[in-house]
Amino acid sequence: MAKVLMKGNEALAEAAIQAGCRHYFGYPITPQNEVTAYMAKRMPEVGGVFLQAESEVSAINMVYGAGGAGARVLITSSSPGISLMQEGISYIAGAEVPCVIANIMRGGPGLGGIQPSQSDYFQATKGGGHGDYKLIVLAPSTIQEMAELVQQAFHIADKYRNPVMILGDGMLGQMMEPVDFDILKKEENKIEEKPWATTGMGTRNKRNIINSLELDPQILEKHNIEIFKKYQKAAREEVRYEMTNCEEAEIILVAYGTIARVAKNVIEIAKRENIKVGLIRPISLWPFPEEPFKKTKDHVKAYLTIEMSMGQMVEDVKLAVNGQKEVHFYGRVGGMVPEPMAILEEIKKIRGKK
Amino acid sequence: MAVVFQKTKGLTDTPFHYCPGCTHGIVHRLVAETMEELGVLDKAIGVAPVGCAVFAYEYFNCDMQEAAHGRAPAVATGIKRVHPDKIVFTYQGDGDLAAIGTAETVHAAARGENITVIFINNAIYGMTGGQMAPTSLIGQETLTTPYGRKPETNGYPIKMCEMLSTLEGAAYIERVSVYDVKHVLNAKKAIKNAFKAQINKKGFSMIEVLSSCPTNWGMSPNEALKWTKDKMEQYYPLGVYKNTLEEEK
DSSP states (O other), rough: OOEEEEEEHHHHHHHHHHHTEEEEEEEOOOOHHHHHHHHHHHHHTTTTTEESSSHHHHHHHHHHHHHHTTTEEEEOOOOHHHHHHHHHHHHHHTTOOEEEEEEEEBBBTTOOSSSBBTTTTHHSSSSSSSSSOEEEEEOOSHHHHHHHHHHHHHHHHHHHHHHHEEEEEHHHHHHHEEEEEEEEGGGGGGOOOOTTTOOOOTOOOSEEEEEEOOOOOHHHHHHHHHHHHHHHHHHHHHEEEEEEETTTOOOEEETTTHHHHHHHHHHHHHTTTOOOOOEEEEEEEESSSOOOHHHHHHOOEEEEESSSSSSSSSHHHHHHHTSEEEEEEEEEOOOOOOOHHHHHHHHHHHHOOO | OOEEEEEETTTTTTOOOOOEEEETHHHHHHHHHHHHTOGGGGGGGEEEEGGGGGGGHHSSSSOOOOOOOOHHHHHHHHHHHOOOSSSSEEEEEEEEEITHHHHHHHHHTTTSSOOOOEEEEOOOEETSSSETTOOTTTTOTTTTTTTTTOOHHHHOOHHHHHHHHTTTTTEEEEEEOOSHHHHHHHHHHHHHHHHHHHTTTTEEEEEEOOOOOOHHHHHOHHHHHHHIIIHHHHSOOEEEEEEEEGGOO
């Protein structure tokens, strides 16, 4: 298969199928509707299951059932729909069931709008549902990367028996770019045995129970500690980021997803004005990459976090920088995308400061 | 010596936690016996609810998943779509199935999801201590209807069998009770029919079991069984509401 021109949402769906996902449960919501349409058409072709649920609440619980039964399973939605799924996501994390959840974010709060946004960062990385749990959150910035990260997400979900979230936005879902599926890592598509899954006992002499209930506080505490050990392992092994032009940069932009593309334009525009600007692009939002900040803090004047939110990831940037350098923030919301010249203005303001 | 009676293989050795006089134990046994007799224990996957039966996964001797409040039919749908040839059942109370999980119940039935639902209707929320259920009777006193359930403020009890039997996807719907031996035996027959409907890939099947809750009704076990018979059965008539199995005959 050569390069094909695809919408982000379609690439997301196709990558999941190529990763061995044969079960998709969803509910239509803009701006990710291409995923449901694509899956409705493609799943029967590959002998898979597409099911349009009656609600996001039902859909995520179908995912819980299917993931618990041993399938590679995908669910996609957009911000208000993801809010409805939080109950199920907490149960899935509690019961240690692997699945991949994609949030193609739109503006909020409430019904908000249908234009791109990044205002679900807190919900994705800090919990969202009840209880102590973590999602591993991956944020692509191109459609090629979307496809690659979806495949890695299935692998990571199985590895940790934990939900993995792809955090994109409406722009990434809707734009078209060439995608090469041949270069995707095929070994990660290998599905390993899941001896814990509910498949019917068959000849097994032990029952398999998928559950998140522990009424004994000592046992529940032990369970919480056990799953956190898992998250600590993920925090060591699943950190992903990209650094661009950081070696001599005086100002380093911090941006993920779509806005990282705008930031790369800013680097080029700033060059013409002899301003050295770099970019740190977290690819895993949880675990959040701290290394690039350690590597750059000695020579950089300040960090400028750019988001399509009122300022959410900037808190993680501040934690990573730990007061050693200034951390600034510039954001647009409501579906507005920060423009390169506006970002450059912010850079100049920071440089002008004594 | 010939064995005339023994414990079903469908149940584990874990002792039930249910209150004295509660009929959950009887229904557990009927479901377990049915699965054993149909020879499906090795391919059964159950979904446990919240509420009094929250520990159902400790008792049924098969693979089990624990669902969130009301979501059991959605969880069962996910499992069944992965394993269409396995036997998937849910075990749910009235708060779970007819209140918070109404949408999941109705749509699983409407899709003709090939699963079996065991619905325990005791007209009250048991585990949380006796609040009004969607199935609580008019006039029934509960913690949240201390002056009796009034239609003008609390609405009317929901008749799930009647409602679900209007759906094309429903294959077998029956309401039974377990207040005496005759009715227990009939309940067993109904549960078996529901599982047979699933084995024959007929679609959604549900057995509603009118059950007693002596603790939260504030009655002795005997009084509770009598109340099930005299009061509940009046509003919730027993019988087969839908049966596509018969069409084969």
